[in-house]
Amino acid sequence: MTGGARFWGRGVMAASSRRLTAWRPLLLRRVGKNRPPTVVLLLPDAMVSWSDETSEDSVLNISSSCDGIIKLLATMHDPNFNGTDADVNVLCEHGELAERFVAFEGMHTGRRFIGCAKKEGINCGVVQWIDFEWPDSMEKALAKLWDMYEETKSARTNDNLESSFAIHNLTEEKKKLQENYDSLYADVNALLNAQQERGVELTNQKEQKQYLEVKIVELETVVGNLKAELSKKEEEKKKLQENYVSLYADVNSLLDAQQQRGVELNNQKEQKEYVDVKIVELETVVGNLKAELSKTEEEKKKMLQNYETLKNLTCAQANVIRNLKFNHLKEKERLTEERLKLQYHISELQKSEEKIKFKLQGVKAILDE
Incomplete structure (x- = not known):
């Protein structure tokens, strides 16, 4: 050199x-x-x-x-x-x-x-x-101090590596939590959309129920009118029956009186013919009344049949509406439970996210040191 x-x-x-x-x-x-x-x-x-x-x-x-x-x-x-x-x-x-x-x-x-x-x-x-x-003692002290420094440096490097691994794991966990959160968010939106569709169905059911109630009221009005007409016909029938009984009694009384008084035969024949004519007229009136009553009975039977049919139909529709309402209530309870579960999962995810953020802040603070 x-x-x-x-x-x-x-x-x-x-x-x-x-x-x-x-x-x-x-x-x-x-x-x-x-x-x-x-x-x-x-x-x-x-x-x-x-x-x-x-x-x-x-x-x-x-x-x-x-x-x-x-x-x-x-x-x-x-x-x-x-x-x-x-x-x-x-x-x-x-x-x-x-x-x-x-x-x-x-x-x-x-x-x-x-x-x-x-x-x-x-x-x-x-x-x-x-x-x-x-001196040797000074060299040994310096060597020990530098060994301690290297050990500290190596330990800090290991800590940084562990921190980087921890950050990587936390990042992966955060990604998984974000994916779970997105999936839960999509499920919640799907449930809300299903609830809206169910709400539309319920609205249609309410409209059908209102329409049926109006029809039932109309049928009840028609049945009431028919019952009133039938009651009138019954009253007329009673009156005709009473008139017939009264005329028949009058004829019998006349015949008895003529026989008792010894009225002449001609007069009796005339009276008999007159009475026969009256009887024929009365029988004709009674036949007409019976025909009208039979028609009225048939109409009454038809109305009663229609009434029973409408009543059964109304009961069936009421049962359908009741079942739909019951199913809707059950579905609403299930959706409420699922919504509560989703809210609980979301709150847990938010807590986990806050913990991860806190850990990341701690790791960042350690790395900044």
Whole structure:
């Protein structure tokens, strides 16, 4: 490894990736009037040359046959030790001016070093260490602290993975709940549509019931009128029967009176003919009345038959309406129960969604930390 240096302060060390054990002092000299002495410590087989021993701007070129390279460690910002120093010119393997760093990695945490400043391409790593190695106890403490940090980092990574898995599971569960909610919502809409259709059917049934009630009222009116006419016919029949009985009694009384009084035969014949004519007339009237009564009886029977038919039809329709109403009530109770169940499922889904949102917020808060 080649390089150049001019250092002030505690000294300079060249090191490999292993612990430094083979140091040897090379030179003690002053550069300039007011500069402190410089101590240069190099690995074995190192060669040093100065281009001009008396110049203040001389550059120390260091080369070594050691093949060990310490990669550039993680660093932290130190305002008192960073960048390049015009008074200390150190070149890396690329022949470029090296920068000052403070290590922030492992047991080298806090040690100052000069390293390659190349940002792109191959970085030749640590050029020279400024500070000596820490004591063993300090190195062990730093190593333990960094192990604890790595364990914490690994645990946090595992927690993040578990959180991501939990978020994935919660997302899948949320999707399933959303699908169930959509399915339940569709079922509720279907039930509501069915209820509306049932409402239309009930409206039609109500209209039919009202129509039947009107027809029943009309039939009852017709039957009442027929009953009134029949009662009139019965009264007329009674009157005719009474007249017939009265005439028959009068004829008999006349015949008895004529026989008793000894009325002449001619007069009796005339009276008999007159009575026969009256009897024929009365029989004709009675026959007509009987014919009318028979017609009235037939009409009455027909009306009664029609009345019974309408009554049976009305009873059947009433039974149908009653059954439809009962079925509608049962269907309404079933729909009410299903609606309550759906409302319960919806409330459970909303609670599950709130829990999932709460879990997601917690996981998000953990991830944000």
